[in-house]
Amino acid sequence: MSGPLLQVRGLAKRYGARLACDGVGFALHPGEVLAVVGESGSGKSTLLGLIAGEIAADAGSVTYRMRDGVARDLAALGPAERRALMRTDWGFVRQDATLGLRMAVSAGGNVGERLMGVGERHYGRIRATALDWLARVEIAADRVDEPPSRFSGGMRQRLQIARNLVTAPRLVLMDEPTSGLDVSVQARLLDTIRGLVAELGLAVIIVTHDLAVARLLSHRILVMRGGRVIETGLTDQVLDDPQAPYTQLLVASVLAA
Template sequence: MSERPLLTATAITRHYGTHVGCEDVSLDIHEGEVLAIVGESGSGKTTLLNCLAQRLAVTSGQVSYRMRDGETRDLASLTEAERRFLMRTDWGFVHQNPADGLRMRVSAGANIGERLMAVGDRHYGRIRETADDWLSRVEIPGLRIDDRPTAFSGGMRQRLQIARNLVTHPRLVFMDEPTGGLDVSVQARLLDLLRGLVDALGLSAIIVTHDLAVARLLSHRMIVMKNGRVVETGLTDRVLDDPRHPYTQLLVASILEV
């Protein structure tokens, strides 16, 4: 495992006209590390995630990534084809609404198989066998392999989206409120599943969440955002058990009062 960061962001800024999405944010993430970005709605956390994942152009700043060949590249220098290939293979992106990350009109197996085909697998039997294996890993019965996601519950759709993302063994996964909108019992199951997969696969992940319990369960480090800026950063347990910034103290206190 390299000591060099997998991804480094330097002074990331994104403006929407006169509105600040995020301002002067710097961070890095190493292999096998999970970073949580937390804050209230409108804090800039999703804007930052989309800038890091190259889904949104930055106003200023730089995001660089260490490729599988060991070369660290400024992501702004990639061609569109290189960027698409990176997103389909080495990266994953889990949306809050699974319908945004799935093809709803094709089968569960085809959703997983598409990612495999993106890395060159063309053997139908092997693709179907791998899809069946991944459905099992995310606790979806294999007999549902030919069902479309439209026939799935919200929790099953989210688990299918996770399988679709992880089947190519990405090194970095971006997650935008992965448990948002799910019932509490479904959230708990999904979190247990995510934690197990992250540990088993040695994934790096950047997770946006407003739920501090999710951050504590899944992340090693966290950054706290307010009005587009980072107000506190550190090891997750330290930040939650001994918050230094008044805003972080307020967030933690509001959870304790619930």
């Protein structure tokens, strides 16, 4: 069916005198990758939290087109419906992988848990699928029974990706997924993300302060400052010919680095 997968209208959130999100709106279509960029404190992560329902909005709405084609206002979903959505049709790859993984559970168990959440109960199938996904994110099969507490930062992020994608979600939220990783580890992780997004036709909202990440992964870009959208458009167009003075400064700071 045609039409947006996700429709965000007028999202607003205030913390005291500070506007963390001020009337943000956009549409996201199936298979489209949207990068949300800006400096620290620009409202990027607040926007992601509002979309995910982890932060209560002061105003605005988030509408999602369910698999039956019906667009639902996420604020109207009951707790059980929202939990089901987040463990099946949505994924959330967090900046801190320890928040997105069960650190005391094995790597295979982390992937298998999400499969069990959608009703899979056959141990052999769960383990085989977990092994397949570990291979897809370049984690060796002999690490399947190790907990992520023994993994490096890059491996934890790759495991978090496998955990989120195993149920074939249609929308994945990513909050600075490469932040804090070594450059070589970042490059490997970005290759993994780009390949899987293209292969699976995922719709993605990725929050990043790194314009190179935005250029590599996204079709469209949304530039935020002080909780507001300053500029939006096709990624290459915005980064090659920025119109807003703030976006020009962001691009210039990267070129000067």
